[in-house]
Amino acid sequence: xxxxxxxAGSSSLKYQLIDMDNEQVIAKGxxxxxxxxxxxxxxxxxxGRTYAAEIDMPTHAEAFEALMFALTESDAKVxxxxxxxxxxxxxxxxxxxxxNKSCLIDDAVAEKINELKELAPLHNYPNYLGIVACTxxxxxxxxxxxxxxxxxxxxxxxxxxxxxxxxxxxEKYAVRRYGAHGTSHKYVAERCAELLGKDKSExxxxxxxxxxxASITAxxxxxxxxxxxxxTPLDGFIMGTRSGGIDPSALTYIAEKENxxxxxxxxxxxxxxxxxxxxxxxxxNRDVSAAAQxxxxxxxxxxxxxxxxxxxxxxxxxxxMNGTDAIVFTAGIGENDPVLRTEVCKHFxxxxxxxxxxKNHIRGEEVEISTPDSKVKVYIIPxxxxxxxxxxxxxxxxxx
Ligand code: AMP
Numbered sequence: 426x427x428x429x430x431x432x433a434g435s436s437s438l439k440y441q442l443i444d445m446d447n448e449q450v451i452a453k454g455x456x457x458x459x460x461x462x463x464x465x466x467x468x469x470x471x472x473g474r475t476y477a478a479e480i481d482m483p484t485h486a487e488a489f490e491a492l493m494f495a496l497t498e499s500d501a502k503v504x505x506x507x508x509x510x511x512x513x514x515x516x517x518x519x520x521x522x523x524x525n526k527s528c529l530i531d532d533a534v535a536e537k538i539n540e541l542k543e544l545a546p547l548h549n550y551p552n553y554l555g556i557v558a559c560t561x562x563x564x565x566x567x568x569x570x571x572x573x574x575x576x577x578x579x580x581x582x583x584x585x586x587x588x589x590x591x592x593x594x595x596e597k598y599a600v601r602r603y604g605a606h607g608t609s610h611k612y613v614a615e616r617c618a619e620l621l622g623k624d625k626s627e628x629x630x631x632x633x634x635x636x637x638x639a640s641i642t643a644x645x646x647x648x649x650x651x652x653x654x655x656x657t658p659l660d661g662f663i664m665g666t667r668s669g670g671i672d673p674s675a676l677t678y679i680a681e682k683e684n685x686x687x688x689x690x691x692x693x694x695x696x697x698x699x700x701x702x703x704x705x706x707x708x709x710n711r712d713v714s715a716a717a718q719x720x721x722x723x724x725x726x727x728x729x730x731x732x733x734x735x736x737x738x739x740x741x742x743x744x745x746m747n748g749t750d751a752i753v754f755t756a757g758i759g760e761n762d763p764v765l766r767t768e769v770c771k772h773f774x775x776x777x778x779x780x781x782x783x784k785n786h787i788r789g790e791e792v793e794i795s796t797p798d799s800k801v802k803v804y805i806i807p808x809x810x811x812x813x814x815x816x817x818x819x820x821x822x823x824x825x
Pocket of ligand 1: 635636637638665708709710711712756757758761762788
């Protein structure tokens with residue numbers, strides 16, 4: 426079956442058409458600058474043919490029309506009719522406490538996703554608009570599935586998701602830890618169990634999704650028991666531009682000193698902090714590491730803080746699960762930065778973690794980087810969120 430995976434953002438629509446018989450990407454593309462001037466589509470077929478055009482896309486509806494044209498009529502077309510698409514899987518950022526797994530989309534589900542925009546205004550509303558526009562373009566005959574970034578984390582126990590603030594805020598506003606990157610953590614944890622040659626119900630795994638946004642999850646018996654992102658994807662440890670966890674009193678103190686509003690503070694914590702804020706150089710790990718190598722102290726400090734904070738989360742999740750069988754690194758930095766992996770794993774030499782430095786220098790490939798006698802296996806497992814969405818979609822529409 427061919428499955429279309431759609432990821433609608435506020436001004437973009439990323440998509441992949443995947444043949445689930447062999448899990449190959451038939452085509453992928455991006456509609457960019459939706460609602461802005463210069464909106465355009467870039468599309469690439471699996472055989473290398475490309476199609477690109479500037480098209481007026483005031484809303485997601487025109488973006489889905491452009492996507493349909495690219496797939497079925499452009500110079501890089503890959504199917505002759507939308508009827509060849511068996512199902513469509515949508516990435517949805519927030520499922521609240523309502524969605525603990527992927528589900529088929531009907532009017533009620535779409536409306537619930539819209540309601541949940543309160544919890545993730547920048548993401549859920551575009552996700553909802555994407556679903557509405559997709560239905561308009563492809564009709565109701567092709568089943569659509571919602572795959573939620575938060576769903577995998579819904580198995581967390583209360584002790585992991587309730588914050589230490591008056592309980593009424595949880596009751597009144599559903600303020601709690603939800604986590605994010607769930608599709609990625611689930612995918613690499615399941616893949617890791619396969620590599621360990623065990624059923625997922627038999628293993629404990631710490632999954633480290635370290636990209637521009639970054640989070641770590643404790644996966645016990647195939648279920649998330651704790652995760653570093655919180656009410657929003659700001660919590661945890663430092664990321665490209667996000668602060669991660671911080672003493673809340675530091676924020677109220679700075680806000681008073683500089684007369685900063687809540688919205689401005691949120692902007693500082695989300696867009697001006699992390700690697701960028703500490704280094705003053707860039708939010709991009711490669712730029713920061715290069716500056717560090719050229720002797721920039723703040724850049725070196727930013728790298729060091731990120732690695733140290735990651736190690737602390739990994740350590741705390743090993744404690745939470747009373748041990749671990751494996752540690753997994755994934756996403757842009759996790760898959761490509763051998764120094765980060767070495768520095769993080771050094772903190773676990775005490776429990777018998779040993780890295781094979783030769784294997785550790787392999788980039789972006791699925792590989793075990795621990796030595797044969799390491800007490801805990803360490804892996805690089807490239808994440809593939811699109812394939813994970815397509816797999817859930819296939820399972821729901823075929824009932825398997
Ligand atoms: P992502 O958000 O998963 O796309 O990851 C983006 C981050 O991965 C950026 O900070 C990049 O600098 C980092 N990254 C990508 N490739 C490499 C590489 N070869 N070495 C180190 N960092 C990398």
